[in-house]
Amino acid sequence: MLARNQEINIITKKETLEDFYNKLKITRPEIPTPSLRMIDDISHFNVFNRAVACSNMPSAFSRRDYYKISLIIGNGILHYPDAEIEIKGRALLFTNPNIPYAWESTSPKPAGYFCLFTENFIRNRNESLSDSLIWRINDSPVIHIDEEQEKALVDIFSNMMKEMDGDYVHKYDLLRNYVQLVVHQALKVKPQGSIFKQNNASVRLTSLFIELLERQFPIGSTEHVLELKTAHDFALRLSVHVNHLNHAVKEITGKTTSEHIAKRVTTEAIALLKHTEWNISEIAYCLGFEYPANFNIFFKRQVQCTPKAFRVS
Known part of the structure; x- marks a missing residue:
C-alpha cells in the first residue's frame, strides 16, 4: 500500500511530460519519444496501452503537468491528498495538473488504455477552460462503468491508437474528437451528484x-x-x-x-x-x-x- 507519509510530504513534487517519457524510456525503450519543443504553443497528445506502458509499482504522489484519461480494467486505488477512491473491475479515471495524486494498482497485470494531453490540445481557443467538456468532469475523477460501456470505450481508445500510427493529415483533429467522445461517454453515466468532492x-x-x-x-x-x-x-x-x-x-x-x-x-x-x-x-x-x-x-x-x-x- 502507498505510505501515508508519502501523501503528506510530496505534495510539491511535479512530473512533467519530459519526466514521463524519460521514465517510459527506461522500461520501454522501444516506444518512440516525441519532440516536446514549443509544447505551450503546439500542444501534445499521446495514447498508450496500459499493459505495455504501465507497471504494477505504485506511482509517486505528485502533480502531473498534463491531463490524463485512463480506462482502467482491473482493480486499484486512486490516492488524493485527503481521500482515496477504490476501483474494482473497470472505470474511467480523469486526472488534471491542478491536483496531486498517486495510483496504486491492486491487479496482477495492468489492463486498459490511457491518453495524456496538454490543455491547449483539448481546449478551443474561443472557449475558456471552465466552459470546456473536460472541466465538467473535474468533480468526478472516477466514473464507474459496466461491461457494455467498457466495450464502447475500448473501441474508442483502439481507434485512437490506430490514428496515432497513421498519416492522416488531420489526425490530431480526429483524436481531439475521440477525446471529446470519451468525455461524453463519461458524462452520460456520471451521477447527478458528484462521486467525489475534495474537502481539503x-x-x-x-x-x-x-x-x-x-x-x-x-x-x-x-x-x-x-x-x-x-x-x-x-x-x-x-x-x-x-x-x-x-x-x-x-x-x-x-x-x-x-x-x-x-x-x-x-x-x-x-x-x-x-x-x-x-x-x-x-x-x-x-x-x-x-x-x-x-x-x-x-x-x-x-x-x-x-x-x-x-x-x-
Missing part, C-alpha cells in the same frame, strides 16, 4: 482561483480588458488574504498564483498574436499592460522572443 481547504481555494482565472478568457474583442491581473486582485475577489491564497495554490500545484496568471496570460497572448490581426498595443492593453513596452518585456521573459518576432516567425 487548500484544494477548494485553489480550484476557486483556477476557475476565476479561467473565467476571464478568451479575450473576445479589443474592448475586453482583464479585470483581475495580480494575486492581490484574486485574493480580494475570493475574500482571503493574499498570503493565504499564495500558500494554498503553491501547496497544491507547486506554482505561485503569479506563475499561474503569467502562464495563462502568455497562452492568451500567443493565441491573439496567431489568430487575430490586432496590433501589439491593442493586445497589450487587453491583457492588462498599460504600456506596450511592459508587454514586450513580459512576453520575451516568458517565450524568449518579442511579440513582433513571434508573430512573423
Whole structure:
C-alpha cells in the first residue's frame, strides 16, 4: 500500500511530460519519444496501452503537468491528498495538473488504455477552460462503468491508437474528437451528484482561483480588458488574504498564483498574436499592460522572443 507519509510530504513534487517519457524510456525503450519543443504553443497528445506502458509499482504522489484519461480494467486505488477512491473491475479515471495524486494498482497485470494531453490540445481557443467538456468532469475523477460501456470505450481508445500510427493529415483533429467522445461517454453515466468532492481547504481555494482565472478568457474583442491581473486582485475577489491564497495554490500545484496568471496570460497572448490581426498595443492593453513596452518585456521573459518576432516567425 502507498505510505501515508508519502501523501503528506510530496505534495510539491511535479512530473512533467519530459519526466514521463524519460521514465517510459527506461522500461520501454522501444516506444518512440516525441519532440516536446514549443509544447505551450503546439500542444501534445499521446495514447498508450496500459499493459505495455504501465507497471504494477505504485506511482509517486505528485502533480502531473498534463491531463490524463485512463480506462482502467482491473482493480486499484486512486490516492488524493485527503481521500482515496477504490476501483474494482473497470472505470474511467480523469486526472488534471491542478491536483496531486498517486495510483496504486491492486491487479496482477495492468489492463486498459490511457491518453495524456496538454490543455491547449483539448481546449478551443474561443472557449475558456471552465466552459470546456473536460472541466465538467473535474468533480468526478472516477466514473464507474459496466461491461457494455467498457466495450464502447475500448473501441474508442483502439481507434485512437490506430490514428496515432497513421498519416492522416488531420489526425490530431480526429483524436481531439475521440477525446471529446470519451468525455461524453463519461458524462452520460456520471451521477447527478458528484462521486467525489475534495474537502481539503487548500484544494477548494485553489480550484476557486483556477476557475476565476479561467473565467476571464478568451479575450473576445479589443474592448475586453482583464479585470483581475495580480494575486492581490484574486485574493480580494475570493475574500482571503493574499498570503493565504499564495500558500494554498503553491501547496497544491507547486506554482505561485503569479506563475499561474503569467502562464495563462502568455497562452492568451500567443493565441491573439496567431489568430487575430490586432496590433501589439491593442493586445497589450487587453491583457492588462498599460504600456506596450511592459508587454514586450513580459512576453520575451516568458517565450524568449518579442511579440513582433513571434508573430512573423
